Amino acid sequence: MTTHTRPSRDDGTGAPAERRDPRLDRSRTALLDAAAALLSESGIRGVTIEAVTSRSGVARSTLYRHFPNSGELLAAAFQQLLPPIPAPPEGGTPRDRLLGLVLDQAQQIEHAPTTAAAIWLATSGLSAELPADPVERTQFAVLRQRIIDRYRKPFDAVLRDCLGGVPRVTAGDIDLAAAQLIGPLLFNTMIVKRPNDREFCTRLVDDFLTVHGSPTI
Amino acid sequence: MTTHTRPSRDDGTGAPAERRDPRLDRSRTALLDAAAALLSESGIRGVTIEAVTSRSGVARSTLYRHFPNSGELLAAAFQQLLPPIPAPPEGGTPRDRLLGLVLDQAQQIEHAPTTAAAIWLATSGLSAELPADPVERTQFAVLRQRIIDRYRKPFDAVLRDCLGGVPRVTAGDIDLAAAQLIGPLLFNTMIVKRPNDREFCTRLVDDFLTVHGSPTI
Amino acid sequence: MTTHTRPSRDDGTGAPAERRDPRLDRSRTALLDAAAALLSESGIRGVTIEAVTSRSGVARSTLYRHFPNSGELLAAAFQQLLPPIPAPPEGGTPRDRLLGLVLDQAQQIEHAPTTAAAIWLATSGLSAELPADPVERTQFAVLRQRIIDRYRKPFDAVLRDCLGGVPRVTAGDIDLAAAQLIGPLLFNTMIVKRPNDREFCTRLVDDFLTVHGSPTI
Amino acid sequence: MTTHTRPSRDDGTGAPAERRDPRLDRSRTALLDAAAALLSESGIRGVTIEAVTSRSGVARSTLYRHFPNSGELLAAAFQQLLPPIPAPPEGGTPRDRLLGLVLDQAQQIEHAPTTAAAIWLATSGLSAELPADPVERTQFAVLRQRIIDRYRKPFDAVLRDCLGGVPRVTAGDIDLAAAQLIGPLLFNTMIVKRPNDREFCTRLVDDFLTVHGSPTI
């Protein structure tokens, strides 16, 4: 089990971590470590309150002081397991960079926790009630944003770069590109259970460029 | 609540329904009706063994004679709720037909039970153990196939038709088309929570044709 | 630990015990045995749901099918421990019989479970909310009645006998006698923590007879 | 809610209250006020550590500096709520004075906190472990003494007075009188849940005098 997010005082709320009771961090870290370990070992079903508390040595009541329910705990555990967003490929032709990007994403989708998190988020939205208040940044919401960023961020960089010559690259352009390039990977993985091999990815990129590629790229 | 699948003796196992105790059908139908009703009323979380039995008046033990566990019951309930696969659009230019197809799918993804089922299937694959035996055609497997068909079948018809002039339309071609046209819809719905409006769908189809459209179409 | 109430199908509700699932009796008996044992070993505080279930091997949920809460369980455990109402003394002069009666009661009050039960009942009336519905014969109510009977029954027999010549012995007479003869014992035990020795009891009886004794007795 | 005991520096330990940090008194008073208020509002069950601290604004740790556990706090709260011992009736015939006394006590037993305290004390003796060390004058012990005094003191005064002519009135005589006159009231209240009306009290006194009354009284 490898945890990708370094332990941090920041609890994802963006609040400045001025002076806090250090015990809060201690117990929170212990909880997240245990939860993440259980998650990667036994899957979603393994992340029970009982298992997490007994493994971490943290008391039940303390757990509930950090997370309002088991869903939030799971969301936090997923965050713990998400690998950092890979740096977008920098050198080479625009085609190379786009291809690198798509291959990166394909690999991430292969990576269990990432997809699991994405799908779990979607499921939760259907089966359970979401926290309505958008202000309250729950772990659930944080996780959602991280998942989106994971798809979105690399495109921001590369596309903004590749289409640099073009006056305006709107957000809509990027959204469309992400949908067209990542969506098919998702479809393969989720629905038809087919692997995203290099050939498939190349095809996606080339088709994309056929349509959107300005002569300059 | 509307049930889309007519009550049938066929339990999805493909077994010939020759001579069976009629009581078996009675209780099975009652269970499925109750489960489907609960599913559409209260969502996945509402489909509990207790709720289904008490609502259907069928005994617990009888339920377990039909479904090995609550997951299978849920899968069956989803099937009950899935609308029939829409007939692929027939008239018009290939572009019109493709667009009709994509709009259909966009609408289906909007339709809660369908997406819910798809996502739940994906989640289950992650969190729970799947029935390993591929021979045993569980309701789970049946549901998976129906979901796939739902995406795949219409493309079979339309593409095979549109590209009729071309010597070979391989299965791979169809898979690619489905991935490129449906994947983005899925991405929008699941990840970024954006609606699939008509403009977006049109764009997908046009881009697809720009690349794959032979002069004939 | 000795249990004074024989195991019985009757659960105190007075319902005829026609044909019942024998498992109900099995688990109920196991629960009551465990609870009574814990009660006599560790006192009221020892009768926790956890302790009772783990000791009896009966599941939590089963316990709650028999007793709506831990209070009712405790009440039932007390019943289990109450010794049977002693047969009122029969031979001898009225004075002898009354004295025997009072000595009996003094001894009972010495007997921990009986007093504990009585006092616990009183406490519950103060600290917790009693089941309001008098129809619903909870274990709590049953226990209360048994405690009252324990004081009242022997007097019924003896007084009715002693004052036999007198045309009417009203319920009020018996109530008064019980209060005057048992009350002081209670006072000694509860408030001033003094023992009820033979001398004290004799004194009570003699004083009582001085006042109420007709020439005939 | 009326508190019968004036706020005092004396914490019942008998220690001389020479020079003390005034903050100690401040927090102690706040705690007792809150505890007494909660007790009279919500009964014994309402006097929790959390409720008392949050209501009084006193910190948990401060509370535990004053009271070793929640039982002691409750005992102190009871003391706070006990009305002062009523002055024994002075004028009139001995019979009048005795009757006044008994009616007073009957009324006190009606008064919730007093009985509650008495019964709670009795219960605690059964269910929990008492502080073994007799030297340490806990609030618990103090409360016990106050409850006893409450029954005993008035009798001391009246009986010593009434039987003044008689050479010796022993402590035993007074104990007996208290038991015979108060015990029945207790019995009525605790066991048979019957009210102590004036007729009953009169009867008790008259019977008592029939036996113990010298010709002079």
Add this chain to the structure above:
DNA sequence: TCTTAACCGAGACGGTACGTCGCGTCTTTTG
């Protein structure tokens, strides 16, 4: 007057017990 030690609020922490819900297995009784 200025320290400095006691006292304080706030509340995190490990525990124990509660009462609830859902599962999948099983027995008993009935139509």
Add this chain to the structure above:
DNA sequence: CAAAAGACGCGACGTACCGTCTCGGTTAAGA
């Protein structure tokens, strides 16, 4: 003899208090 009825063991949930503890911040008392 199969279906209903539902008891049963199990395991997880979220809540409520307890008594201990660690924090800094204030404040009264002695230098």
